Amino acid sequence: MRIVIAGGSVGGLFAAELLRRAGHDVTIYERSSSGLEGRGAGLVAQQEVFAMLREAGVEHVARFGVEARERIVLDRAGAVVHRQATPQTQLSWDRLFRVFRERVPEGGYVGGRAVTGVTQEARQAVVQFADGGREAAELVIAADGLGSTLREVVAGPGSQPAYAGYVAWRGLVPETAVPAVAAVVLFERFAFYDMPGAQALGYLVAGPDGAVEPGRRRYNWVWYRRYTPEQLVEVLTDVDGQPHDFSLAPGQMRPEAADALRADAARLLPPAFAAAVTAEPRPFVQAIFDYAAPRLVAGRLVLIGDAAFVARPHTAMGVAKVAGDAFALRDALAGAGELPAALAAFERERLEHGRAVVAYGRRLGASLG
CATH class of the missing domain: 3.50.50.60 (FAD/NAD(P)-binding domain)
Incomplete structure (x- = not known):
């Protein structure tokens, strides 16, 4: 056909x-x-993705991933309050x-x-x-x-x-830009922080060229936060004053909105997550639907x-x-x-x-x- x-x-x-x-x-x-x-950042490759790679004869792509050895949960002060050995590999989107x-x-x-x-x-x-x-x-x-x-x-x-009532603020930071004091807490693992109506999480992903060697990767952080539909209009208004329906790409966020995000991170998140947010010069955002x-x-x-x-x-x-x-x-x-x-x-x-x-x-x- x-x-x-x-x-x-x-x-x-x-x-x-x-x-x-x-x-x-x-x-x-x-x-x-x-x-x-x-x-794209990292993706969890489930069986359908591996089947697609096999079908296309490009199974080697599955070898270019970054492994998180465990999952940890932080408290507000940054201490690890839960740890679970759940190795997982993220492929590069x-x-x-x-x-x-x-x-x-x-x-x-x-x-x-x-x-x-x-x-x-x-x-x-x-x-x-x-x-x-x-x-x-x-x-x-x-x-x-x-x-x-x-x-x-x-x-x-x-x-x-239908808008779900919250958004995902995001960043993809070169790992070398993340302060060492934060890297020692966050790298090589999935990290989470939960608070009422919000959640922060992060993990290492491949570099923009697909590199997975230490020093060439990126740290992918996500911060879920609630906003009313009226507030969402402001969140999704770009640097030129134009509203968007679903998301803002890197570089589209208004400087004052990015500054407010960093200030909120310092006030609300564990120090390691706050450092990762601050290290991202061009945060972006997607509303959840x-x-x-x-x-x-x-x-x-x-x-x-x-x-x-x-x-x-x-x-x-x-x-x-x-x-x-x-x-x-x-x-x-x-x-x-x-x-x-x-x-x-x-x-x-x-x-x-x-x-x-x-x-x-x-x-x-x-x-x-």
């Missing part, structure tokens, strides 16, 4: 890899013109993205071209672009994430993620990844979830003769799974939202 994928992050890349290998003609269209590398992006044949990945809509006819769907262009395909896959422009075509008007689609298919259009189900990051299942979607779609298309039957089979398999992951995320974040 001729297949168009809207969205060029890892979900779109996973689907393209599997469907191209199955013999389909696939083109990815990504709205961003500046590229997506550098937007950037490296995963780069490996699969490089596998796309020339012309198969088009950046800076946003898909804005889809119309459908008996034998094809017609994709519409922001530049006024149109393209016909036999199948259109919406892998365009949290702010999907195609979700409503499938799920109906008003099908938007929930969404579960009532359906995944409309004619020749199918939703995968965060376009279909938005689960809170506490689940650590975002990349695994979209890898599972890609496998299920590939298998459904191979196993049924007619497209409607194949897409119905895909929907039956992934609908309940997605709902369960979203519900799990709500439970994990119940004390924060």
Whole structure:
């Protein structure tokens, strides 16, 4: 089939890899013109991700991770009040993205071209672009994430993620920039600090080039904090005074907001976490949302990844979830003769799974939202 994928992050890349290998003609269209590398940190590679690496013949990517030997919980003074030996390895999102992006044949990945809509006819769907262009395909896959422009075509008007009541402030600090007094507490482990309505956590991840050697890694910290919907508008207003719907990228935060964040960290967090926050010159923020689609298919259009189900990051299942979607779609298309039957089979398999992951995320974040 001729297949168009809207969205060029890892979900779109996973689907393209599997469907191209199955013999389909696939083109990815990504709205961003500046590229997506550098937007990820570490990810917990669950079985679906390892299966994807095996399928693509790039299992070596799994060797480029950073291991956290244990989990610790700090008190406000910075003392370790709980310790548990739970070794866990984080892969580099950037490296995963780069490996699969490089596998796309020339012309198969088009950046800076946003898909804005889809119309459908008996034998094809017609994709519409922001530049006024149109393209016909036999199948259109919406892998365009949290702010999907195609979700409503499938799920109906008003099908938007619901704000969960809190945000994740984040930083990715070169490990050499973290003061030694903080590094000795935080490095080589998952560290947590809990307070009413908030949680801070952090761990080492690969460097921007995928390096995992000591001295070349980054410290990834996350600080979950509550904000009312009215306060969220201010939080997501950028340095130019423009409001954003979901997040601010590094460099977009207003200097006074970053200064306030650092002051709050010194006042509220254990010293090691406060030092890590202060060491980040360009903090960024993402609001936390929930969404579960009532359906995944409309004619020749199918939703995968965060376009279909938005689960809170506490689940650590975002990349695994979209890898599972890609496998299920590939298998459904191979196993049924007619497209409607194949897409119905895909929907039956992934609908309940997605709902369960979203519900799990709500439970994990119940004390924060």
